[in-house]
Amino acid sequence: MRDARNLWSRRLATDFRAALAIVAALAAVPLFVSSPYWLGILIVSIYFALLALGWNLLAGFTGQFSLAPAAFAMLGAYATALLDYHWKVALAIGIPAAIAGTALLGWILGRIVLRLKGPYLALTTLSFAEIARVVVGNSHEFTRGDQGLNVPALMQSRVGYYYLFLAVLLAVLCALHVLMRGRAGRFWLAIRDDETGAESRGIDVVRFKTLAFALSCAICGLAGSLYGTFSQLVSPELGLLLQTGLVISMVVIGGMGTLAGPIVGALLVYLSSEWLRGVGNIQLIVFSLVVIVFARFFRTGLWGLATGRR
Amino acid sequence: MSLLATSGLTKHFGGVAAVESMALSMEEGEILGLIGPNGSGKTTALNMLSGFLAPDAGRVWLAGEEVTGMKPVALARRGLLRMFQMTRVFARISAFDNLITAGLARGLSEKETQSRAQALMEELTLTPVQYLDAGQLSGGQRKLLEFGMCFIAPPRLALLDEPFAAVHPVMRETMAGFIRRRNAEGHAFLVVSHDMPIVVDLCARTACMNAGRLIAAGPTREVLKDPAVIEAYLGSGSHA
Numbered sequence: 001m002r003d004a005r006n007l008w009s010r011r012l013a014t015d016f017r018a019a020l021a022i023v024a025a026l027a028a029v030p031l032f033v034s035s036p037y038w039l040g041i042l043i044v045s046i047y048f049a050l051l052a053l054g055w056n057l058l059a060g061f062t063g064q065f066s067l068a069p070a071a072f073a074m075l076g077a078y079a080t081a082l083l084d085y086h087w088k089v090a091l092a093i094g095i096p097a098a099i100a101g102t103a104l105l106g107w108i109l110g111r112i113v114l115r116l117k118g119p120y121l122a123l124t125t126l127s128f129a130e131i132a133r134v135v136v137g138n139s140h141e142f143t144r145g146d147q148g149l150n151v152p153a154l155m156q157s158r159v160g161y162y163y164l165f166l167a168v169l170l171a172v173l174c175a176l177h178v179l180m181r182g183r184a185g186r187f188w189l190a191i192r193d194d195e196t197g198a199e200s201r202g203i204d205v206v207r208f209k210t211l212a213f214a215l216s217c218a219i220c221g222l223a224g225s226l227y228g229t230f231s232q233l234v235s236p237e238l239g240l241l242l243q244t245g246l247v248i249s250m251v252v253i254g255g256m257g258t259l260a261g262p263i264v265g266a267l268l269v270y271l272s273s274e275w276l277r278g279v280g281n282i283q284l285i286v287f288s289l290v291v292i293v294f295a296r297f298f299r300t301g302l303w304g305l306a307t308g309r310r
Numbered sequence: 311m312s313l314l315a316t317s318g319l320t321k322h323f324g325g326v327a328a329v330e331s332m333a334l335s336m337e338e339g340e341i342l343g344l345i346g347p348n349g350s351g352k353t354t355a356l357n358m359l360s361g362f363l364a365p366d367a368g369r370v371w372l373a374g375e376e377v378t379g380m381k382p383v384a385l386a387r388r389g390l391l392r393m394f395q396m397t398r399v400f401a402r403i404s405a406f407d408n409l410i411t412a413g414l415a416r417g418l419s420e421k422e423t424q425s426r427a428q429a430l431m432e433e434l435t436l437t438p439v440q441y442l443d444a445g446q447l448s449g450g451q452r453k454l455l456e457f458g459m460c461f462i463a464p465p466r467l468a469l470l471d472e473p474f475a476a477v478h479p480v481m482r483e484t485m486a487g488f489i490r491r492r493n494a495e496g497h498a499f500l501v502v503s504h505d506m507p508i509v510v511d512l513c514a515r516t517a518c519m520n521a522g523r524l525i526a527a528g529p530t531r532e533v534l535k536d537p538a539v540i541e542a543y544l545g546s547g548s549h550a
Contacts, residue, residue: 003441186410187414192402201412
């Protein structure tokens with residue numbers, strides 16, 4: 001692309017408009033779909049879209065390949081559930097507490113893995129994710145282990161939940177757009193492309209990497225916390241590596257480093273996964289093959305294919 | 311007061327003394343050349359001056375303030391910027407966006423950065439490729455872009471590591487012209503280079519390193535005639 005459309009601000013504006021159009025289309029869905037089952041599937045798709053946006057902030061925009069998004073969703077869900085279970089803390093406080101707690105944990109993890117790159121970073125975050133899941137699963141007295149914890153619902157209406165998740169998706173999208181349009185977004189892209197170069201230009205790499213970690217984990221924590229109130233049950237299964245694998249495939253297929261891509265990817269992968277359920281338990285095989293094809297031939301994902309960026 | 315001064319600057323890698331007791335100084339508005347054969351310690355010295363490597367011993371002052379061991383981001387805030395031998399541009403955003411990012415990193419407003427970036431693109435003859443991703447530029451264009459990123463908010467001192475290596479003569483002249491103009495405005499440069507004609511042309515003073523030690527420093531033409539410098543480059547007996 002040789003014209004001014006290749007400027008970051010223009011690319012981001014186009015990307016954001018496309019993401020808004022998808023959210024607008026999703027807002028109209030309950031007018032045509034009344035099945036509680038399919039609304040539930042769409043709510044879970046939006047939950048994954050939130051995780052995908054959170055992971056994409058770290059991996060797609062900042063170049064930090066973490067394998068812990070599902071673990072942070074689990075921790076967010078457990079933070080809300082445990083506050084309710086042990087101390088009867090209202091959800092109005094439990095959900096913000098989950099966001100703050102996962103942001104703090106993300107910040108700490110970010111500081112720990114600051115100097116790690118590539119496979120070392122991925123393995124360290126994977127270790128953290130597995131340790132968190134095993135600790136939660138084995139702390140029977142505090143978390144009830146694999147039995148899981150019940151969480152009160154925010155509301156009874158499934159349509160209400162659908163619009164709540166959609167509103168949160170919209171809010172996260174707008175927040176990411178504002179961040180990516182400003183200094184932080186440009187510095188994250190610079191860190192992604194060349195960390196040493198970014199440092200030499202005067203960018204505080206330590207500060208912006210930990211900020212990306214904290215925000216990404218907070219988004220995942222928020223998604224997990226909301227999901228817990230929707231499903232009314234949280235268990236260590238939320239943090240399975242399999243869930244992280246799904247999130248990664250959603251972002252790779254949709255388009256890394258974009259706003260619309262992770263949402264498209266999440267909808268496509270989760271809805272197809274539901275359709276494929278009827279064929280047999282082959283979803284992961286299919287998605288793994290699709291991810292290989294995209295990673296090899298279409299590295300910018302569906303969004304890249306749609307906009308002509310290869 | 312010197313703009314940059316070092317004393318006893320030392321860095322060892324295992325048993326190898328990459329830089330040993332280096333004492334260097336340069337003044338405001340000066341272009342200082344730093345020459346020496348491959349492996350003589352020039353880049354290690356630059357890495358320590360720009361904060362990318364902590365010295366084992368010795369001290370560094372920038373405009374009278376001790377900056378020994380400071381991180382690159384702290385040094386950039388004090389006006390010391392560095393260009394690398396292998397260019398460090400942000401490959402997946404446009405060349406123009408590279409300049410905007412560099413300007414914002416130096417604390418400029420977006421509006422100010424935009425107008426400076428436009429002017430720099432023209433001066434560096436990069437306007438035709440300003441909307442290409444930086445990763446698509448040629449090696450020479452990337453070096454020019456790095457000049458732009460350094461000078462979007464002019465530094466007090468720019469450390470240039472082999473800026474002219476493997477660059478087309480026309481682009482080399484564009485770079486040399488850029489350095490001359492900025493120097494006329496009072497900006498100082500420390501230029502590491504093997505390109506002797508350009509060192510002679512640009513640098514009033516030059517320092518030469520060999521095997522980690524500073525073996526000569528002074529007016530460029532005198533340094534190039536120094537038997538120790540000739541021997542370092544051409545081997546023993548060559549000045550006889």
